[in-house]
Amino acid sequence: MDLFEYQGKQYFARYDIAVSAGGVALTVDEAVKQAELAQYPVVIKAQVQVGGRGKAGGIKLANNADEVRTHAKNILGMDIKGHIVKRIWVEHASDIDQEYYASFTLDRSAKRHLLMLSAQGGVEIEQVAVTDPTAIVKLYVNPIEGLSFDSARRAVVDARISEKAVDGVAAMLVKLYECFTKGDCDLAEINPLILKPNGEVHALDAKVTLDDNAAFRHPEWDEYRATEELDEREKLAREKNLQYIGLDGTVGIIANGAGLAMSTLDVVNQVGGQAANFLDIGGGANAELMTSALEVINSDTKVKSIFINIFGGITRGDEVAKGIVEAMKRVKLRAPIVIRLDGTNAKEGREIIANAGIAESQLISRATMLEAARVAVELAGKN
Amino acid sequence: MAIFVNENTKVLVQGLTGGQGRFHGLRNRDYGTQVVAGVTPGKAGQDVEGIPMYDTVDAAVAATGATASFIAVPPKAAPAAILEAARAGIGFIVCITEGVPAQDEARVFATLQRDFPKTRLLGPNCPGIISPGKCNIGITAGEIAALPTKSGPNVGIVSRSGTLTYQALYELKQLKIGVSTCVGIGGDPVPGTSFVDCLAEFQSDPETHAIIMIGEIGGSAEEEAAEFIMTHVTKPMSAYIAGVTAPAGKKMGHAGAIVSGGKGTAQGKMDALRSAGVKIGLNPTEACELMAQIVLGL
Numbered sequence: 001m002d003l004f005e006y007q008g009k010q011y012f013a014r015y016d017i018a019v020s021a022g023g024v025a026l027t028v029d030e031a032v033k034q035a036e037l038a039q040y041p042v043v044i045k046a047q048v049q050v051g052g053r054g055k056a057g058g059i060k061l062a063n064n065a066d067e068v069r070t071h072a073k074n075i076l077g078m079d080i081k082g083h084i085v086k087r088i089w090v091e092h093a094s095d096i097d098q099e100y101y102a103s104f105t106l107d108r109s110a111k112r113h114l115l116m117l118s119a120q121g122g123v124e125i126e127q128v129a130v131t132d133p134t135a136i137v138k139l140y141v142n143p144i145e146g147l148s149f150d151s152a153r154r155a156v157v158d159a160r161i162s163e164k165a166v167d168g169v170a171a172m173l174v175k176l177y178e179c180f181t182k183g184d185c186d187l188a189e190i191n192p193l194i195l196k197p198n199g200e201v202h203a204l205d206a207k208v209t210l211d212d213n214a215a216f217r218h219p220e221w222d223e224y225r226a227t228e229e230l231d232e233r234e235k236l237a238r239e240k241n242l243q244y245i246g247l248d249g250t251v252g253i254i255a256n257g258a259g260l261a262m263s264t265l266d267v268v269n270q271v272g273g274q275a276a277n278f279l280d281i282g283g284g285a286n287a288e289l290m291t292s293a294l295e296v297i298n299s300d301t302k303v304k305s306i307f308i309n310i311f312g313g314i315t316r317g318d319e320v321a322k323g324i325v326e327a328m329k330r331v332k333l334r335a336p337i338v339i340r341l342d343g344t345n346a347k348e349g350r351e352i353i354a355n356a357g358i359a360e361s362q363l364i365s366r367a368t369m370l371e372a373a374r375v376a377v378e379l380a381g382k383n
Numbered sequence: 384m385a386i387f388v389n390e391n392t393k394v395l396v397q398g399l400t401g402g403q404g405r406f407h408g409l410r411n412r413d414y415g416t417q418v419v420a421g422v423t424p425g426k427a428g429q430d431v432e433g434i435p436m437y438d439t440v441d442a443a444v445a446a447t448g449a450t451a452s453f454i455a456v457p458p459k460a461a462p463a464a465i466l467e468a469a470r471a472g473i474g475f476i477v478c479i480t481e482g483v484p485a486q487d488e489a490r491v492f493a494t495l496q497r498d499f500p501k502t503r504l505l506g507p508n509c510p511g512i513i514s515p516g517k518c519n520i521g522i523t524a525g526e527i528a529a530l531p532t533k534s535g536p537n538v539g540i541v542s543r544s545g546t547l548t549y550q551a552l553y554e555l556k557q558l559k560i561g562v563s564t565c566v567g568i569g570g571d572p573v574p575g576t577s578f579v580d581c582l583a584e585f586q587s588d589p590e591t592h593a594i595i596m597i598g599e600i601g602g603s604a605e606e607e608a609a610e611f612i613m614t615h616v617t618k619p620m621s622a623y624i625a626g627v628t629a630p631a632g633k634k635m636g637h638a639g640a641i642v643s644g645g646k647g648t649a650q651g652k653m654d655a656l657r658s659a660g661v662k663i664g665l666n667p668t669e670a671c672e673l674m675a676q677i678v679l680g681l
Contacts, residue, residue, distance in 0.1 A: 106485055108572050108602040108639070111492050126644060143489040144497065184486055213638055214484035216459060243636050258570060258636025259544020259599055262625040266649075267666050269628040278629075280636040313524040313549045314410070343553050344524055369666060 001210045004047040006089040007224050008206025014220075015179035017172065017190075018202040022091025031072035032065050034090035040064060041093040044071045048083040049229065051124070056080045061093060083229075094204060099192035100161060101125050101136075102173060103207075104180035113141040113180070115152075115173065117159045121192035135159075147177040168201035169193065184214035233277065233300050240292040242279060249274025250380040252297035252306040252335065254290070256281055256315070264309045267369050273377030276303045286319070290327035298333055305379035307372060308339040317341050317349030325356040328363065336379055338364045340372035384590035385514030385531075385564040386539065386581070387475055387503065388451060392518045395420040395449040395473075397440065397456055397464045399431050403479070404455035407522050408434070411453065414525035416518045419447040440471035451475040453511070453520045458482040461507055462491045469499040476575070477520045478506035485638065488573035495575070504575025508638065510545035510567035513552075521567065527553045531561035535592050536681040538674060539585040540565040541578055542597035543604075543637070544625060547667050551595055554671035560678050563591040570599070570637025578608035586616050593619045593677050595670060596661070600626030601640045601647040609655035619677045621662040623670035624649045 003011060009019040023034035024047070035042045046058030053059060058080055060071040068090070078085045099121035107114040117137045120128050128135055137159040141147050153170040161169055172193065180188040189207040196202065215221055230238065237244030243258070251268050253275050255261035261280040268275050277300065281289045297306055310320050321341060328337070341349045353365050366372035394411065398404035399421025409432060412418040420443040421431050427438040437443035440452065452468040454461060454476060461480040468476050488507065495502055505512060511521010515528040527549055531537040538560055542548040548567050555562055566581050568574045578596060585591045594616070598605040605624060612620065627649040629635045631642045642648050653663050662677065664670030 106489055106572060108604070109607060111489060111573050113489070142493055143486070144493045181486055184484055186485065211485050211638075212634075213458065213482045214486065217484075245630070245633050245635065247630065255546075257544060257546025258640060259542075259548075259597070259625050260546035260550065262544075262599060262629055262635050262640065263547060263623075263667060265629065266625060266627045270665055275628065278633075278635055311546050311550050311553070313527065313546070314522065343549060344527060369668060 001212055001221070001224060001228060002049050003208040003210065003224055004049065004087065004227065005045060005206050006047055006087070008208035009203065011183060011208055012179060012203055012206055015175050015183065017175045017179060018200065019206070020091040020094055020202070020204070022089055025072065025088050025090055026086065028069055028072045028076065031088055031090050032068050035062065035065065035068045038090055038092040042068065042090050043093045044068065044075060045089045046075045046078060046080060046085040047087040047089055048080050048085055050081045050083050053080050058085065094194060094202065095197050096194045097197045098162060098165065098195040100169065100195070101128070101191045102176060102193050103187065103189035103191070104177055104185070105187050107140065110140055113143055115139040115141060115147070115155060117155050117173070119159050119161045125191065141177070147174055149174055162195065164199060165195040165201055168195070168199070172201050184211045184218060185209060186211050233296060236299055237279070237296045240296060242281065242292060242296060244296060245278040247275050247277050249276045250302055250304040251376050252276045252300060252303040253309070254279050254281060254293045254297065254306065255309040256311060260309060260311055264307065264369070267373040268307065268377060271370065271374045271377050273373070273380055276300050287323040287326035290323045291330045294327050294331045294333065298331055303335050305335050305376045306333070306337045307376040308337055309369060309372065310339070310341050312341065312343035312346055312349065316344045317346040318352055321349035321352035325352065325358070328358060333362070336362050336364065338366060338372050338376040338379065340366050340369050384588050385517055386584035386588050386591070387564065387566065388512055388514050388518040388520060390517040392451050392475070393417045393419045393447065393449045394451045394453055394520055395422055395440065395443045395447065397422045397452055397454045397468065399423060399434065399436065400426055401455060405431060407455060408453060411519050414519040416520060419449050440467050440473065444471045444473065449473065451520060452477070454478040454480060456480060458484070462487045465491050465504060466494060469495055469502040474502055476502060476504045477509070477511050478504065479509060479511060479521055480506070481508045483507045483571065485572045488571060492573050492575060505566065506569045506575060508571040509569030509574070510548055512564065512566045514564045515562050523549065523552070523565070527556060528565060529556040529559070529561050531563050531590055535561065535590070536678050537561040537563040537590055537592055538678065539563050539588065539591040539594045540597070541581040541585070541594065542567050543570050543599050544597055547597045547623070547625060550667045551597060551671055554668060555674070558671065558675045560675065563588060570639050572602065572639040578604050579611045582608060582611055582616055586618060591618065592681055593674060595674050596620060596622040597667065597670070598622065598624045598652055599637070599640050600629050600635065600642050600649050603647065605652035606655045609659040609661070612656070612659040612661060621664060621670045621673040621677060622656050623664045623667050624652045
């Protein structure tokens, strides 16, 4: 789960990482209130999970209530690369002496934590990696040893960060590492990490991605979940506990297994179509699950055909077929289904589908993934 | 021969009294796997359809001589279960648990590496391993796997995805091609066993003559495999990579299946494997058909 900047800052604050005084606002009046609390001058920042908001006019400085009103009014509701701004973050404006970059991720190849640190902050780190790779210091941390102040300090010195900031940045890195590990982050990034003229080090931005698998030990994440930006289809899928990702195409997809679902998207694309979604119903594939899945797919008005791709392993093909037939009785579908059933008892399953008394215009069975994809794409084109 | 597990492997099941553990543990036994013990704290002295239960892995190993463990416990309990098995001297651990936090996985992996370098962990979040006719640990339906033939050629399978693994097993069976061992390494960010580990084993297994690899988006395990293949693998290979059309920044069902910062794309992985001489299928069926051609030429 990706956090908004303000949530990231609140999360940082739990780990004693210095952030600016500020608050979140959903309306112009709230923005003024938050500005008074934070004290002028303040910065008003659009809360969207996409880069480039500064260039889009989503970050403004305000010296008084009138300016706050003007900017807040402009920014709330603004469309930044397809993301509508619903919240703004109002914080006390910081004096900046220098800007750095710091992040922790899990390096999957090394199976170690990875610190990336640079004296060049405030710009995209990917850009620095291209223009001046030597400006990024990488430090691998053994997860069972952790990050000591001394090794953090060495990394800071290696990154050629000003001497007066060395201890402050090193201390900040130790705290950020704690947030990253104990806070179960996939990513904890500060860009820019600033040095103020008074010598204080402080996080001016926050980019945090949380590991969904760790939600069971973080009840404090519930409030973040409430603000997650899901479309209607994704909301319905979450209610029904389905692994669903909304996409833009016209062929609705249901498959059992994440790999098979990904593969189904690929095959649909290969024959000239576009998937409307990713949906993995897991190994079970019974009537209940199939009904929920079809309801979610059916809620997507762009869907013109539905491709159900099932491989019977332990769950036999005949059981899956019965589940689909039963689900079709429960859900009134707007689009025809093409099913490819393979694996254990696939033949019996196909017979059940053929003899279910459902018209071929509604339920078509094909033996291979490729054939079924072709039919589904063709139907999506026609409907 | 086969890799990692064979007819002599003695398996204990951590969590045999739970729903998943019981279902799959008993299926594994029905397949012919030597399932010798179950472990659930507080259940010592009981049995699950004749399989004796123990409180600890230590006690189970002492009583039965188990050499491998099948872990089917909830995500919260999985890290401790893995380390308990390693401490008890288990050499091969299969953990099917889905939903283990990445930080826990990283710590478990580092602990195994430091304190139990001889223990191999498969998973978490993996379908398991099957050496057809000999041993099946995990959730694979044994009947879809073709037995290896004495004269060969036999194929080894290694995959990050469960259902795509079954698909490959099934298609090879239709094509009447034997399978030496099929390993599901799982879809999490820090798998205990990597593609490279499996490729090295397959390369030195006399019963394996060719290898199918099934990868997916996210991370760089396939690229590392490609490098290894160039220098260490002489057996012919075909591969399939899932997720060509997956949008960036989204976890596609598996915790590890995510394209981020332009890295971990299916295209990059296919290109790397292709330049290592691996035949690439654009869907799982094509990868198996390519394998059929390879096998014909052996």
